[in-house]
Each structure stands twice: as C-alpha cells, then as structure tokens.
C-alpha cells in the first residue's frame with residue numbers, strides 16, 4: 490500500500506528497456522545524437538508546431554530554467570501559494586532567475602482562479618523604480634492537489650496574463666495525468682490556450698529522470714543551451730534522456746501510464762468516500778487523493794503498513810476544515826498501483842472506522 494509519492498516507483502519497463510538499448514555503442518554527447526533529434530521531432534508532432542526542446546534530469550531544474558527566460562532578476566513571478574515552485578524547490582526559481590520574486594496566490598485545490606489573479610494584479614504596486622513588476626504567471630497542471638485546469642480555465646488565466654504583459658509557464662510534472670483526464674490534445678491545453686513554456690515531466694509518470702523544457706516559440710528559448718550548460722544541467726551522456734523521452738512518448742505510452750494512475754486514484758477516492766467519518770474534499774482529476782481521516786483510521790492504516798504523508802490544509806474548499814481528531818493526508822497513485830493495494834487500503838480504513 491505505497492501511496493507516498495509517484496517517485497517511489499522505478500521507471501516503466503518500456504522506459505527501462507529503452508535506456509538499456511541506448512547503452513550500446515558510441516554516440517555524440519551533449520545532445521548531438523540522433524535520438525535527441527528524434528525526440529525534438531516527436532514533441533513538435535505531439536504539440537502540432539515546431540517547439541524548442543531542452544531536456545534536464547529534474548523538474549525543479551526545468552521550472553527554474555524555464556522561468557529564467559520569462560523574467561528579469563527584478564521581476565515577479567505569480568504562482569499558487571502552495572505550488573511546487575513556491576514551496577518545494579528551496580528557492581531554485583529565485584536562484585535560476587537571478588533573484589526574481591515569487592508572489593503566491595491562494596486558491597482551493599492549489600488552483601488559481603481568474604478572479605484571484607485579477608485581484609492580485611490589481612493590488613501589486615507599480616511605482617517606478619521602487620516596485621518589482623510582474624513578468625510571468627506559473628500554473629501547475631495537474632495541481633499539487635490532484636486537480637486539473639480545463640482548457641477554458643487556462644485560456645482565461647492566460648488571457649489576463651497577456652493583458653498585463655505576463656508570460657505563462659506551466660509546471661507539467663504531472664502533465665500526462667491532466668491530458669489523460671481532460672481528453673484534450675496537448676496543443677489545446679498549452680500554446681493554443683496561451684501557454685508559452687511547459688515543463689513536461691516524465692519522471693513522476695514512468696520515466697527514470699527526464700523532464701523537458703518545451704518552448705512553443707523556439708526563439709524564446711534561444712539562449713537556453715547556455716543557461717542549461719551554465720546551470721550544470723546539460724547531461725553529457727544526453728542519449729539517456731532522449732531514450733527515456735522517446736519511449737515515454739512512443740505509441741501513447743505516457744497517456745496509458747497516466748490513465749492507469751488516474752483510474753487508481755478515482756477508485757481509491759470512491760472507496761474512501763463510502764467509509765464513515767472519512768471525507769474526500771476534492772474529487773480526483775489526476776493521480777492524487779487528499780482525504781481527511783479520523784486519527785484512529787490513519788493509525789490503523791499505518792499499522793497495516795500503508796505508506797503516505799500528511800498534507801497541508803491551507804488550500805481546502807471554503808468551509809471545509811480539519812478537526813482536532815482528524816488529519817488530511819496525501820495519497821498518490823502511480824502507473825504501478827494495483828487494484829489490490831487500493832482495495833486493501835479502503836478495507837483497512839473501513840474496518841478501523843466501523844470498529
């Protein structure tokens with residue numbers, strides 16, 4: 490019953506095989522190999538336009554490097570209060586941008602609403618030269634609470650951003666889960682809706698360690714070859730990044746893996762909703778479930794060997810609170826989660842709740 494994170498599993502068999510196959514023979518380093526060219530073509534085909542592609546090994550590097558192209562060091566990046574760039578990268582975005590400031594926007598489910606974005610922009614002081622100007626908006630798809638932004642929602646946010654001359658970044662560590670759930674095309678939910686740069690993740694979805702920074706206007710990423718090198722994120726044996734991404738995309742493997750993880754989360758949420766005393770404030774739209782559990786149910790699950798973490802209650806829907814005898818936890822499913830694990834978790838919770 491492993492629900493701690495989607496990085497607690499290895500890579501998918503197909504990705505692992507591709508890495509082993511890429512091991513044979515000499516190839517040019519630093520991304521000068523044919524497999525890297527093929528990945529660039531694949532991503533251009535997937536997004537239905539020519540894109541600029543820069544692969545790195547972590548999502549934090551992808552986010553920080555991507556944002557460094559969108560704001561000067563004296564700019565502001567707007568993002569959710571509890572977004573990964575804000576809370577989980579130890580000031581990586583500030584470091585890569587040379588000091589830009591992140592300003593958090595609250596919102597249920599770690600989603601930024603159009604109204605909240607407007608409110609924040611309206612409040613920002615604009616005195617020259619004292620106040621830092623906003624240069625970019627970063628949104629996470631799917632969010633840190635397992636929700637998605639619909640095409641309309643991305644369009645609305647990007648529309649406001651563009652009206653204020655902000656560039657739009659999408660943190661897609663779990664982009665696959667969002668696309669699988671929304672059933673939209675990757676183009677529709679990104680550049681057609683106004684996204685300028687995407688951090689396209691494979692690691693959480695079944696890669697080993699590979700994330701691509703995708704520029705929908707390749708000219709915007711023109712200096713990324715140097716930024717990535719300078720930042721220490723150009724992998725010399727780059728073939729191993731290309732092999733992962735190629736296998737991940739091949740034959741819709743990425744969406745197949747994401748659909749499996751999403752279905753496991755839905756099954757888990759449906760099961761937990763039926764357990765007395767357990768509340769599921771968000772219906773999962775990706776691969777995370779964030780139930781509020783009575784403390785004795787949490788203890789019984791832990792005692793039965795389930796692995797998961799407590800989560801924050803800062804972005805719950807209005808009116809939903811966690812009581813003194815309760816805890817909100819994060820349950821993450823993956824491409825490797827089995828129905829047996831899900832059902833055992835639910836049955837353990839149900840047995841503890843009704844005892």
Ligand SMILES: *Cc1c(COP(=O)(O)O)cnc(C)c1O
Nearest residue numbers: 547548549550573629660662692
């Ligand atoms: C995991 C994650 C990342 C990337 O994390 P790394 O550990 O740096 O690979 C970025 N954004 C979100 C929302 C994540 O969950």
